[in-house]
Amino acid sequence: MKMFDVYSIHDISIVTGSGSWVYDAKGDKYLDMYGGHAVISIGHGQRDYVEAVAGQLSRLGFYSNSVVIKQQAELAEALGRVSGLTSEDGEWQLFLCNSGAEANENALKLASFHTGRRKVISVGGAFHGRTSLAVAATDNPAIVAPINETGNVIFTPFNDIAALERAFAAAASEGGAAAVIVEAIQGVAGIMVEEVEFLRAVRRLCDEHGAVYIADEIQCGCGRTGRYFATDWADVQADIYTMAKGIGNGFPMGALAIAPHIKPRKGMLGTTFGGNQLACVAATAVAQVIERDSLMQNAADVGEYLMSELRKIHGIKDVRGRGLMIGCELNPDYESVATKLLFGQRVFVGTASGGRVIRLLPALNVTRDEADVALAAIRKVLTPAC
Numbered sequence: 001m002k003m004f005d006v007y008s009i010h011d012i013s014i015v016t017g018s019g020s021w022v023y024d025a026k027g028d029k030y031l032d033m034y035g036g037h038a039v040i041s042i043g044h045g046q047r048d049y050v051e052a053v054a055g056q057l058s059r060l061g062f063y064s065n066s067v068v069i070k071q072q073a074e075l076a077e078a079l080g081r082v083s084g085l086t087s088e089d090g091e092w093q094l095f096l097c098n099s100g101a102e103a104n105e106n107a108l109k110l111a112s113f114h115t116g117r118r119k120v121i122s123v124g125g126a127f128h129g130r131t132s133l134a135v136a137a138t139d140n141p142a143i144v145a146p147i148n149e150t151g152n153v154i155f156t157p158f159n160d161i162a163a164l165e166r167a168f169a170a171a172a173s174e175g176g177a178a179a180v181i182v183e184a185i186q187g188v189a190g191i192m193v194e195e196v197e198f199l200r201a202v203r204r205l206c207d208e209h210g211a212v213y214i215a216d217e218i219q220c221g222c223g224r225t226g227r228y229f230a231t232d233w234a235d236v237q238a239d240i241y242t243m244a245k246g247i248g249n250g251f252p253m254g255a256l257a258i259a260p261h262i263k264p265r266k267g268m269l270g271t272t273f274g275g276n277q278l279a280c281v282a283a284t285a286v287a288q289v290i291e292r293d294s295l296m297q298n299a300a301d302v303g304e305y306l307m308s309e310l311r312k313i314h315g316i317k318d319v320r321g322r323g324l325m326i327g328c329e330l331n332p333d334y335e336s337v338a339t340k341l342l343f344g345q346r347v348f349v350g351t352a353s354g355g356r357v358i359r360l361l362p363a364l365n366v367t368r369d370e371a372d373v374a375l376a377a378i379r380k381v382l383t384p385a386c
């Protein structure tokens with residue numbers, strides 16, 4: 001058997017990691033400014049995390065959701081604290097699954113159960129994952145299979161409040177919108193920051209129309225922007241937050257934080273692996289380390305420093321983002337900057353828009369010195385040889 005060939009792969013095999021550094025099979029060292037695609041939140045090989053997962057594995061690897069899993073309650077408590085999710089109407093609820101797409105799939109389904117409606121409003125440029133509902137709400141026809149086309153999703157342009165109002169009106173004529181799903185900062189689209197006014201309009205219109213506000217925080221959440229949820233910058237609360245990537249620091253996990261007014265019913269949602277003991281201890285360690293080590297503050301500080309220095313670099317047309325979710329749009333002669341950074345400077349970065357945007361998504365405890373290493377490498381690659 002061989003692998004189904006779906007990825008563009010760099011010919012590098014990463015075998016170990018420590019903090020923001022990873023090492024290949026030859027022992028060569030790379031600075032990870034990509035965080036393994038926004039997944040590594042507290043650093044590679046973080047000690048408390050490794051001890052928690054290894055300790056749990058040595059006691060019990062898995063037992064099903066048919067018994068009390070105390071690690072779930074511990075995670076709910078740690079996530080509630082670090083995210084600051086509180087409400088006068090009761091307690092927020094946590095549902096655990098295994099990936100980002102699965103989190104969005106469950107959120108959309110839950111919104112439909114809750115409202116009895118089927119229409120969903122999504123934003124141009126959105127990426128919500130590759131399962132049926134998630135991919136239907138994703139603005140990329142190339143990854144939507146015929147079987148995923150339901151006709152239930154209305155796309156509205158990025159940051160356009162008038163168009164959002166029209167989308168609600170269009171949904172109203174067909175039974176009403178069950179949900180709006182929105183990334184406060186779009187990652188795959190090239191680090192596109194929704195204006196706070198747009199997110200406030202989402203909140204207002206969801207309230208007016210009885211729709212569920214789903215904040216997809218899979219890439220922009222988990223403290224990456226300097227606040228736990230990127231939506232927090234708009235000072236609004238969503239009804240459902242979907243999480244994945246950073247919450248497990250590499251342990252596969254997805255989660256939904258669900259507002260108290262959305263009521264559960266037995267069997268409404270379910271999963272075999274979601275909320276397993278190993279994932280829960282991993283995510284609890286992540287939440288505790290973020291809080292204990294003030295990593296959101298570090299993300300804000302180092303992110304601000306990086307952005308201000310990146311803005312001075314010739315060859316970068318636009319720098320956007322918040323905290324450690326940074327996009328650099330390159331001038332038209334941008335060709336293969338990410339590849340040059342990787343093979344010439346040994347710095348991992350992400351890309352978007354076919355390489356026109358480089359994405360910096362490092363661990364939240366990346367240091368200012370490490371940021372300087374990345375900046376020097378970017379300057380070197382972008383400075384034309386004299």
Ligand SMILES: Cc1ncc(COP(=O)(O)O)c(C=O)c1O
Pocket residue numbers: 099100101102104127128129130183187188216217218219220244245
């Ligand atoms: C905003 C957003 N939502 C959903 C997903 C899907 O997550 P997963 O790949 O874990 O299914 C991603 C993945 O990149 C994402 O960036």
